[in-house]
Amino acid sequence: MSENERWPIEPGDYMLGSPESPLAISTLSDEELFGLLAKRMDRGKYAILGMTRTQNIGVEKLVRNVAANPRITLLALVGRDSEEAPVAPVILELSRRGLDDGLGLLVGGRRVRLSNLSPEEVDEFRRRVQVVDLSGSRDPEVILRIADGLSAPRGPTAAPTRSSPARYVKLEALDDPDVVLDSRGFFIIYVDRARSRIICEHYDPLGRKTAEISGTSAKAIYKTAIRMGLLSRLDHAAYLGRELARAECSLSTGEEYVQDRA
Template sequence: MGREIKKIDPHPDYPPEKGRYLRGNDYSPVAVVIILNRDEDKIPPEIEELVRTGVETGAALSGTLQTPNIGIEKIICNVVANPNIRYIILSGPESEGHLTGDAFKALFKNGVDEKKRIIGTEAKHPYLYNIPMEFIVRFLDQVKLIDLQFKGTPELIRKAVWACYQEDQVEFMEYKLHDPGAYPEPPLSGKITWKFSRPWAEPDDDNERRAVKKMQEMIERLKKERKSN
């Protein structure tokens, strides 16, 4: 008899942010993000196919990402509202000019600084200042990134989603994947606030500063864990 995988209901407002995505199984451990490098009304068929493949294979959410700021903020809001999501599969091309894929991967690798700027990316305006630092910290602790950018095909996405569903650990490319169950904290719910404060301003208060420190410590811990695996 296999181990019990704990699942919980997402927040009643899930997913709080609208966007170019399809909603699938709310109890799935994985979401799929496809980088969009075209205008919204000119989405190529191959991008649409990747998005459909994600949700048809069992992803909780599957959609496109175009910008390295508000687009990422919306993903964070939607993911932390559903603790069952523990992985994000990134696929598709790069968004020239925006460098959205680079920013998204840098977020997982380096986190953000005190001004909520994603560290270590060449993307333009990679600020996440419309969401609380608490959401960013939670997002990075809740989910792991599976990087299939530039090499994602429908078949590869199917295999990646399948691997995330497994009770026992399986190897997928360089990743060791299984469904760990829901994140052990209640869902968070909130929308981007559309603040007009400058992104280069200092953190608003001590709580923000403590959240930054916590996130930086977590990033260092994750780096050490990757090296030991």
């Protein structure tokens, strides 16, 4: 990758390591293990260490980031997976079979759509990246030893795949019967610690990404979203303001930010 190419190309729950490492690690939904490895693991042993929380948007962001870095040839899945919607089987099935014509795949009798992955990204991921399934393994010592064996640098392969972000799938619905969805869509908020920014992504009701607003001020991001007409409900506006304020606090204090976790 050239110096002016931004990587990772998607924000998320991750830490960056060595740009020369061939190893990416996902602790799936295991926050405790992520924290342990982040503290104890030599950053020279991995290119990126992060979490993958959801079967759709989470997997899409992981695959896009891995496919965009030509040095990454190994993806290790470790830690506790979600019981309700496990992520590891989706990644393994994508690696084995790719996507069908409807940009989806069948996993455990359930269809998962990955609408935001281009054919080129999927092909690059399947061609270059070997998935090492250690899901369920939570012993840091075991994982550190395995990572030592996987992290020997290798030469870059083909040039990275670059495709502009286009369509994104929906988030899973909250189990609250009283929730009334905003007709203009929903937001996903991240704290990008590598760049010291808050990232606020907007998706339309069909799950397609329509905007990405970044900044360091919750107030400025909030006003930009209003100015763009991305909100139609007062309760949704209040929710967005509250979450952005939490993200700004996290950015300044260094504490973890997870959306919807008060």
